[in-house]
Amino acid sequence: MSCGERLARELRAEGYRVTPQRAVILETVAHASGHRSAQEVFERARQRLPGLNLATVYRTLETLDRAGLVDLLSTGSQPMRFSLHDPSRPHAHLVCRSCGGVCDIDLDLFTALTHTVASRHGFTLDRDHIVLTGLCEACRKGRGAATEGEGGVRG
Amino acid sequence: MSCGERLARELRAEGYRVTPQRAVILETVAHASGHRSAQEVFERARQRLPGLNLATVYRTLETLDRAGLVDLLSTGSQPMRFSLHDPSRPHAHLVCRSCGGVCDIDLDLFTALTHTVASRHGFTLDRDHIVLTGLCEACRKGRGAATEGEGGVRG
DNA sequence: ATTACTGCAAATAATTTGCATCTGG
């Protein structure tokens, strides 16, 4: 199933319309592998859709999130990040406090923790969108790596 | 050791001055058990120090954090929270996405995870300031609890 | 007497919203 087909199907299923803005923004997120800020998505998408507005990008990304096509990632200090939702690969995130890079990690690492906080504190952990911060290998070793885009943290 | 003595000692040790603002803000954070926003600290502290300014609260809380007297907690969507640093009780945090309440949990729950991400991804986890989000028991059961202050999440 | 700290106002940064207009279904 192509990106466009999936877009149309999922959006319509939720009662949303399929507009050129939504198509381009989704493709932009899908093509730019990794986790992008709204500003980054905006700049890239605008190249293909010159009239595009930043507010539309925010609204669209939220819509695509609700439709299950995009994941939001709020990292705390840094601006919100967006990525293509891939149901076949659920994961948590490590965010480097130095370079801002994001690294996906196996969600299974949180299984025991999830059960413990549920039984001990009655707290239902959101297993999507888990974010932990720290220092990636490159930054710890001194060479302050680039931001995710080119050379950031990865697996 | 009283709060005031500790303040004076730790601040001077780092080359900071002891001012009435800093004393009142630290006492406010210490007395208001739990995790407070800068705005909350400001409103309470201002009752004892009428001329106090919000910018001073932000600057002071950052100073107290650097001096090791206060902990910062960035929760992502909500504003930053501040709490008294208690070295005898290191802990991670559960933040309820519905009521905003914060619950402290045992840091030992993250020991295995810390080692795994270190060896598997070369990532050094920040074990201070860990924040996980989800739904607290009260909110899950429907009765959307109040914000931390009075009836929020606890243990 | 220094020099850090404070209050105030203005600046930022990220995100949201009101509203008139446009457009997909």
Add this chain to the structure above:
DNA sequence: CCAGATGCAAATTATTTGCAGTAAT
């Protein structure tokens, strides 16, 4: 056709900063 989507500008929220006056050491 018409509810929902977009563009634009203005608003909001949380936080930071420049600067001149004030106070801690």
